[in-house]
Amino acid sequence: MNTDLSPEATEFGREVLRALEAAGGDALVQQAEADPDRRQTVAAALADLGVWELDPRGDGDELEAAAAVARSCGSWAVPYPVAERLARPPDADGLVLVDEARPQAAVAGLGLRWAAVTLDGRRGPAVPREATAPPRTTAFVTGLDLGPLDDGGAGDRAGEVALALALPCWTLLGMLDRALALTREHVLRRTQFGRPLAALQGVQFQVADAEVERAGVEVLARYALWSIATGRPEAVADALALRSAAIDAADVVFRVAHQLHGASGFCDETQVSWLSRYSLPLRRLPFGPTATRERLTRALGRRGLPGPYGAAAALGGVR
Amino acid sequence: MASGLDFEMGPAATTLREELRALVAEEVPAGYLGAFTDDPADLAVAQRFCGVLAERGLLCLAWPAEYGGRDASVWEQAVVREEMWAAHEPRGAQYMGVNWVGPTIMRHGTPEQKAQHLPPIARGEVIWCQGFSEPEAGSDLASLRTAARPDGDTWRISGQKVWTSYATMAQWCFLLARTSREERRQQGLTVFLVPMTNPGIEVRPIRSMLGPHHLNEVFLDDVVVDAANVLGAVGDGWRVVQEVLAFERVGIARYARCERLLETAPALLGQAWEELAGELRGRWARILVQCRRARLLAYRVLALQSEGRVTPGDSAAYRIAVTRLDQDVAEVLTEIVAAAPLDGAEGEEFRAEVEDHWRYSQASTVSSGAIDVQRVLLARALLPAAS
Ligand SMILES: Cc1cc2nc3c(=O)[nH]c(=O)nc-3n(C[C@H](O)[C@H](O)[C@H](O)COP(=O)(O)OP(=O)(O)OC[C@H]3O[C@@H](n4cnc5c(N)ncnc54)[C@H](O)[C@@H]3O)c2cc1C
Numbered sequence: 001m002n003t004d005l006s007p008e009a010t011e012f013g014r015e016v017l018r019a020l021e022a023a024g025g026d027a028l029v030q031q032a033e034a035d036p037d038r039r040q041t042v043a044a045a046l047a048d049l050g051v052w053e054l055d056p057r058g059d060g061d062e063l064e065a066a067a068a069v070a071r072s073c074g075s076w077a078v079p080y081p082v083a084e085r086l087a088r089p090p091d092a093d094g095l096v097l098v099d100e101a102r103p104q105a106a107v108a109g110l111g112l113r114w115a116a117v118t119l120d121g122r123r124g125p126a127v128p129r130e131a132t133a134p135p136r137t138t139a140f141v142t143g144l145d146l147g148p149l150d151d152g153g154a155g156d157r158a159g160e161v162a163l164a165l166a167l168p169c170w171t172l173l174g175m176l177d178r179a180l181a182l183t184r185e186h187v188l189r190r191t192q193f194g195r196p197l198a199a200l201q202g203v204q205f206q207v208a209d210a211e212v213e214r215a216g217v218e219v220l221a222r223y224a225l226w227s228i229a230t231g232r233p234e235a236v237a238d239a240l241a242l243r244s245a246a247i248d249a250a251d252v253v254f255r256v257a258h259q260l261h262g263a264s265g266f267c268d269e270t271q272v273s274w275l276s277r278y279s280l281p282l283r284r285l286p287f288g289p290t291a292t293r294e295r296l297t298r299a300l301g302r303r304g305l306p307g308p309y310g311a312a313a314a315l316g317g318v319r
Numbered sequence: 320m321a322s323g324l325d326f327e328m329g330p331a332a333t334t335l336r337e338e339l340r341a342l343v344a345e346e347v348p349a350g351y352l353g354a355f356t357d358d359p360a361d362l363a364v365a366q367r368f369c370g371v372l373a374e375r376g377l378l379c380l381a382w383p384a385e386y387g388g389r390d391a392s393v394w395e396q397a398v399v400r401e402e403m404w405a406a407h408e409p410r411g412a413q414y415m416g417v418n419w420v421g422p423t424i425m426r427h428g429t430p431e432q433k434a435q436h437l438p439p440i441a442r443g444e445v446i447w448c449q450g451f452s453e454p455e456a457g458s459d460l461a462s463l464r465t466a467a468r469p470d471g472d473t474w475r476i477s478g479q480k481v482w483t484s485y486a487t488m489a490q491w492c493f494l495l496a497r498t499s500r501e502e503r504r505q506q507g508l509t510v511f512l513v514p515m516t517n518p519g520i521e522v523r524p525i526r527s528m529l530g531p532h533h534l535n536e537v538f539l540d541d542v543v544v545d546a547a548n549v550l551g552a553v554g555d556g557w558r559v560v561q562e563v564l565a566f567e568r569v570g571i572a573r574y575a576r577c578e579r580l581l582e583t584a585p586a587l588l589g590q591a592w593e594e595l596a597g598e599l600r601g602r603w604a605r606i607l608v609q610c611r612r613a614r615l616l617a618y619r620v621l622a623l624q625s626e627g628r629v630t631p632g633d634s635a636a637y638r639i640a641v642t643r644l645d646q647d648v649a650e651v652l653t654e655i656v657a658a659a660p661l662d663g664a665e666g667e668e669f670r671a672e673v674e675d676h677w678r679y680s681q682a683s684t685v686s687s688g689a690i691d692v693q694r695v696l697l698a699r700a701l702l703p704a705a706s
Contacts, residue, residue, distance in 0.1 A: 006323035198705035204698030
């Protein structure tokens with residue numbers, strides 16, 4: 001049992017965090033919103049570190065490194081589809097999981113070759129439409145025109161689908177890390193009634209509950225990654241489980257973050273407002289909480305969530 | 320690169336899990352809901368099962384070899400906790416002796432105390448109760464008033480304990496009492512190992528929704544206890560009790576029973592499962608994910624603990640998640656049971672299990688320390704400058 005990423009992956013994640021800070025940190029998303037072409041700065045900074053050479057499909061260690069990168073990018077609300085690019089198949093620059101009925105993703109205007117995959121493992125080319133509204137309201141989400149999808153079959157593509165589900169959850173996890181860290185700093189600094197907000201038990205409880213959610217996503221994200229790396233047959237269910245928990249957790253964490261920041265949390269000067277807005281595509285696409293749960297329920301059938309700890313029902317039902 | 324994630328528990332743990340499941344299937348009758356009922360047959364099941372485990376060296380496999388244990392890994396210990404709790408704890412109240420009374424005596428006991436107490440605990444022959452809480456001392460345990468005063472080679476103890484589980488069936492009590500008044504309330508406390516047969520002890524059961532034996536009052540009226548029955552140093556009781564609480568840090572593996580009950584429902588229902596409301600099945604799926612979350616948070620605490628890196632915040636986060644889980648699962652299960660056609664003997668047994676789970680889960684956020692105290696601990700870890 002090892003519940004931590006490899007030290008190398010963790011260190012690589014830290015390097016990415018520092019490099020992105022040097023490239024602008026919190027300002028990256030703000031600048032990109034004003035001038036979408038500035039997003040290339042992010043791609044370039046990550047290229048310098050060799051991020052695009054990672055092969056998360058081929059190697060468990062590189063998969064862990066890719067996850068650590070996605071998480072670091074989430075911390076800075078990086079306005080660039082890093083997880084999606086890291087999930088790319090051989091014949092495209094990036095891969096997004098889509099709802100075939102309404103394909104869309106936060107990939108507007110980057111001039112890259114995209115592939116889309118459905119939950120049942122069919123894949124084909126995807127062309128982002130021209131953005132019709134400013135990123136201020138879309139967070140770079142745009143519709144996709146799908147080319148013909150192959151019939152790759154869920155079996156062969158299970159690992160790929162799980163990857164396309166799980167890596168963006170690592171980005172979201174990075175956002176939760178940061179939103180909570182900012183909230184902790186804020187309630188320690190902000191004084192009301194003659195003492196820091198953090199001294200109030202009502203405030204402490206909100207922070208504690210948000211942390212339980214965040215920590216829960218962290219362990220589920222690690223588990224899903226391991227399930228993918230070891231080729232477990234239920235990897236898609238594990239990734240759906242992660243996604244379902246991650247978007248539920250995001251509701252709690254961002255609500256607490258906004259609440260405890262008070263009015264200041266809505267200001268452009270406050271990073272929480274950027275994290276909050278830019279988390280939304282990750283939380284709603286390709287499926288929001290309800291639709292994700294529906295798909296998870298379908299994937300679980302009557303079996304539940306299998307794992308290496310012995311099927312619980314194998315205890316003999318009620319005995 | 321160094322190795323990364325690995326969520327396997329290893330072959331020894333897997334073999335052990337299979338062995339325990341086979342023993343449960345063989346030794347524990349269908350419909351068993353734990354030893355704490357009004358039916359003496361249930362207590363007999365636990366006593367017999369402890370004997371079976373002890374014979375195979377499985378009862379105290381977590382103990383060091385020098386005390387008759389197997390030095391089992393933390394993962395094997397986790398397997399025991401999971402399998403036993405999933406099967407309604409067929410070890411009965413004896414699990415407390417094995418889990419924390421024995422190890423605490425190993426740590427602080429005199430050679431005589433070890434010789435006297437460890438063998439019967441290891442054979443599963445003795446039941447201990449935990450005498451900490453008092454009417455005026457719940458979450459604020461250090462405010463306890465039960466007092467012991469020295470009298471020659473003995474101590475005389477008077478006061479009252481409450482909520483003392485299994486006190487009616489226990490032979491011994493692990494009792495915390497005040498032996499002096501000091502500046503800090505945590506000082507001047509001492510642990511006594513008290514035979515429940517000593518004159519002056521009166522146990523009164525408290526009828527409760529949790530079922531019999533879970534809650535009792537214990538009155539102590541000038542109970543004479545040998546000085547040889549002090550555990551650790553006089554006045555050092557708070558430290559000993561903190562260690563006990565640390566043994567209980569990961570506590571019972573509530574997620575394991577939750578998961579088993581949740582997975583049993585569709586297995587029993589078969590086709591009828593799909594006829595349940597989609598939203599209910601959605602809640603079922605969501606709560607299964609929460610089971611996994613609690614399980615993985617437990618594993619994280621164990622991994623950190625074995626590296627000596629665990630913080631009170633890590634274990635508090637787990638405790639918060641797992642105790643709420645117990646109650647959330649109870650709500651989903653009771654809804655399934657109400658909506659589903661669960662007929663026949665198996666269906667009836669499942670209903671009984673769910674009903675039992677619902678009642679007992681109501682206490683999960685209170686027993687072994689209220690969840691809000693865990694939230695305080697977690698907040699303290701997250702907001703150190705404020706506390
Ligand atoms: C099933 C069961 C078995 C038990 N078995 C034993 C046993 O064998 N031996 C034994 O000694 N004890 C036992 N207990 C007692 C248990 O340890 C106490 O119930 C627990 O510590 C809480 O104390 P209390 O019930 O007095 O609640 P109180 O301390 O009165 O607290 C009531 C509520 O107030 C809130 N609260 C308390 N403190 C704070 C705080 N600092 N901040 C915010 N909110 C707070 C919490 O919501 C708490 O639930 C058992 C309890 C149960 C339910």
